[in-house]
Amino acid sequence: MNLRICKALFMKDFKNCFVNKNVFLMLALPVFFGVIYKFLLGDILQGATGGFVMVLCIIMTISIVPLNVLANMVAEEKEKHTLRSLMLANVSATDFLLSKAFVALVLMLIDGILIFFVCQEPMEYFGYFLIFYILTSLSVLFFGALVGLLSKDQMSAGTLSSPLMILLMLPPMFSQLNEMIGKIAVIFPTTSFQTLYVQLSSHQNFWNQDTMIAIIVCIVWILLGILAFGYGYKKKGLDD
């Protein structure tokens, strides 16, 4: 890994994210929903507890940014042959993917912090919120990179990432409706974030079986993501 190259690529990608309308829209969407839910539907959602609106928007961010934005960023470089140009200039796959993943993580942090403040969550939770948020973000990040690796262009990245986005978004949202869905939802990191934050805001003892399972789920997803990405990279390489 070459830090100088990673930094150069990070700066380029970070700057380009705000010029790319698709990326900008995907980043703005969860914040926009946060504003709508909090201020326009405030009366309807008044009884909702445990930062309901914030958790909902964060689940959106965790599902969208790594799987859509990161995968598309990787696929775009393949599609437009800029990845080939970088690799011919001695940029390694590690430099390329790490810089992209770091951009996605920073974008997620910006989105998450905006949502936290838009939803007017108590500041005393901010530190814990960041820890839970980074942990769950990392759980999905490697899968986003894997989708980018497997896609040859942006269209195939969209096709591959859409079902995964839905898979991550829906279970925690509907986990309260049905016991079965509730049990299945536990294995998704988006539900883990919900469990951890709701438990924190309940003012009860934080450490219980549910929070332990939530943390274990995140760690397992991170490990599975690294393994899946490693396998995909070994099989396919970065660029055909």
Next chain:
Amino acid sequence: MGKNVIEVKQLSKSFGTTVALDNCDFVIRKGEIFGFLGPSGAGKTTTIKLLTGQLKSDGGDIQILGENPFSSKIKNQIGIMSDNSGLYEKMSVYDNLLLFTKIYDIDKSCIEKVLEEVDLLEAKKQLVSQLSKGMRQRLIFARTIIHSPSLLFLDEPTANLDPSTANEVREIIKKLNAKGTTVFLTTHNMEEADEMCHRVAFLNHGHIIESGQPEELKLKYSKQQIRMKTNQDDYMIPLDKDILKQELEHIDHLLMIHSVEPTLKEVFLSLTKEES
């Protein structure tokens, strides 16, 4: 011309049952422009990919600047312009090059110098998406040479360019070569190769069928004839001192006399015809 900067021995590469390269041998000396010529699908791009470590060979040995093509030691000493080099469309001309100065860890002051060299200095603030095809090609070229590589790999650098832009690119290549840069050039444009290359190799169906200096090859495959043009006739005679002497004695008004040399294209066509 100095020592060998590229040495290729018994190089082979196949894609499934298709043989792209079959036991190719060649060397490229320091400071020369070497043309790798052949029709589309002959194996030119595959050769460049093998030489620059983008593909692994099935057999044979490649030495680039004394190293294997996958060595990271040589990456900063070579420049590669491939047929599918991409540019960042939403970034300016300057920013595209700035990124590569950071990657190569070189001073950004060389951006203006290289832009001037490819005549793009005035367009430095323009977005790449606003550039014409010729300007893009020149920008890709600028990016290829920004780190002053000692060895350049150019894959069809003038393909799809209008004649005037193609000429500009050729002039830049010649200028770089004059400064000491060794150039490995693939093209199917025989006139271009004739004009630019010190040595050429003809590639057909993965085999090198002939190589040498363009002039040398044209002489070797010349039909050994002389064209005579008088005020009454235009005809050929064999290239023979006695026949020429005899002929000149009979002519009253000679307008033109010169040896008939084939073009590089004609040499290539006759060789591929023989091969098939």
